[in-house]
Amino acid sequence: MSDGVTQPGAGLQSPSSYADQIARILEGEILGGRYARGAHLQQDEVCRRFGVSRTPAREALRKLQALNLVELIPNRGARVRVPTLRELEEVYQVRAELEGFAAELAAEADDPAIARRLREAQTALAELLPVAVAALDGADEHAGERLRHVNDTFHGVVHDAGGNRRLGQMIQELHRYFPKDTVRLAVRTPDALQVLYLDDHDVILDRIAHRDGPQARAAMRDHILRSQSMLIDYLRERGLGTSG
Structure with a gap:
């Protein structure tokens, strides 16, 4: 992901829902074909793109895992894993x-x-x-x-x-x-x-x-x-x- 964000939480509504909003955005992009099967979603890149700390970025990736859209890889972030x-x-x-x-x-x-x-x-x-x-x-x-x-x-x-x-x-x-x-x-x-x-x-x-x-x-x-x-x-x- 190359998108850059300079303001914390740019484009998001409130800190308490940052993880939900990030997860929804990434979910839509995965299902829209922006990310190929097997593509990596690095936690640090999610942080930079949305201007948030590691906690909401990590929670967003966990939410995507719960939807069976990614699999979490220790110390590496997540990999897109859409069900067959x-x-x-x-x-x-x-x-x-x-x-x-x-x-x-x-x-x-x-x-x-x-x-x-x-x-x-x-x-x-x-x-x-x-x-x-x-x-x-x-x-x-x-x-x-x-x-x-x-x-x-x-x-x-x-x-x-x-x-x-x-x-x-x-x-x-x-x-x-x-x-x-x-x-x-x-x-x-x-x-x-x-x-x-x-x-x-x-x-x-x-x-x-x-x-x-x-x-x-x-x-x-x-x-x-x-x-x-x-x-x-x-x-x-x-x-x-x-x-x-």
Whole structure:
């Protein structure tokens, strides 16, 4: 990294969140293809670039390690280590089955409040979609974060509805295997946004509202596998995924 920064914390918001902000910036750059697989992220270079001490730089690299984007090397910093395409496929296959099961349990829960809460999330997603479309061209840098939040709300309702806490914990563990926001980055057209965040959800909501467990399960499974396909294509195009 050759970027130079002369003021401490330049471009960052507050000392307490320096590590989070640095990690988000580097995460976006790794997933955007700025760093090749195996590239080194030196702690001292991170310090110089962002004008911070070693503590937030080290913590930022640890956060990237927790996202499976780098591996820490003693006394050397970190090396970019994006999961292979095969690893991601395996994770998404398991996610599709578990989240499909959660949707089936939600449909069988016989609770009208579940469908109501899902409709509320869908209304919010529909309202955000035009802003998210504009953000595809960089018009609103915060739109993606809002979209992710409401999308997480929709899926969270499904995960919680069946009352199986262990199932929800297992799904969340799989979510932590790779940055959840990456799928949003992989959605690059208005049509893809429409399909992934509205059309798919509408089908899932309909099946749950009609208490059709098997069809709710199938709809959620298809939805997760669609997001997998988008993510794999995105990573492959950027040379970030290997098939091994």
